[in-house]
Amino acid sequence: MGRHQRNIVLIGMPGSGKSTIGVLLAKALAMGFIDTDLLIQADQGQTLQAIADEHGYQYFRNVEEKVLCQLEVCGQVISTGGSSVYSDRAMRHLRQNGLVVFLDVPLAAVRERIGDYSLRGISRRPGQSLDDLFQERYQLYARYADITVDGDLGSQGEVCEEVLHALPPLVTGGV
Ligand SMILES: Nc1ncnc2c1ncn2[C@@H]1O[C@H](COP(=O)(O)OP(=O)(O)O)[C@@H](O)[C@H]1O
Numbered sequence: 001m002g003r004h005q006r007n008i009v010l011i012g013m014p015g016s017g018k019s020t021i022g023v024l025l026a027k028a029l030a031m032g033f034i035d036t037d038l039l040i041q042a043d044q045g046q047t048l049q050a051i052a053d054e055h056g057y058q059y060f061r062n063v064e065e066k067v068l069c070q071l072e073v074c075g076q077v078i079s080t081g082g083s084s085v086y087s088d089r090a091m092r093h094l095r096q097n098g099l100v101v102f103l104d105v106p107l108a109a110v111r112e113r114i115g116d117y118s119l120r121g122i123s124r125r126p127g128q129s130l131d132d133l134f135q136e137r138y139q140l141y142a143r144y145a146d147i148t149v150d151g152d153l154g155s156q157g158e159v160c161e162e163v164l165h166a167l168p169p170l171v172t173g174g175v
């Protein structure tokens with residue numbers, strides 16, 4: 001267990017940097033690291049893409065909710081998948097012992113980073129555009145965020161530094 005009891009939970013669009021910056025944060029704060037996408041894959045014994053292809057996006061979201069609600073950890077940086085905010089139950093659970101950080105990245109940068117949208121396993125309604133998805137989700141990320149950080153201000157290291165500066169002293173222990 002890390003010396004920081006409270007978790008740090010990263011939320012945001014796919015491509016906003018949750019997984020890569022989460023690892024950097026965990027290293028900087030000597031905390032553990034969990035990527036909930038990997039927990040979902042382990043739970044199902046399938047890749048995210050296979051789960052979505054075989055069972056559909058609604059099934060994926062149900063599994064995601066279940067896995068998030070089962071998570072009982074402390075002192076971890078938790079990188080969620082972009083669709084986790086669709087579950088109010090899961091977000092309330094994560095917030096009980098976690099500070100939620102929204103990595104806010106504009107649509108153009110998201111589009112550039114994720115490449116071919118249709119091959120990325122994104123949980124969306126059939127035919128839903130990235131534009132529409134972005135609008136739908138933005139308000140959810142904003143709703144659950146304790147802190148919002150510009151995830152497009154520079155390199156991953158710079159975004160990590162920005163998150164560190166934005167954390168309250170209780171979480172960083174003065175780092
Ligand atoms: N600040 C950044 N500047 C440029 N590219 C970034 C930045 N943060 C993340 N990326 C890139 O965006 C892609 C998605 O990052 P990832 O951490 O997997 O995002 P998420 O987990 O939010 O989907 C990766 O190729 C990563 O290298």
Ligand SMILES: O=C(O)C1=C[C@@H](OP(=O)(O)O)[C@@H](O)[C@H](O)C1
Nearest residue numbers: 014015048081082083121122123
């Ligand atoms: O936003 C989404 O719908 C998804 C994002 C992915 O995680 P990242 O946000 O880490 O890319 C993964 O959970 C799954 O492919 C669905």
Ligand SMILES: [Mg+2]
Nearest residue numbers: 018019037080
């Ligand atoms: Mg990720």
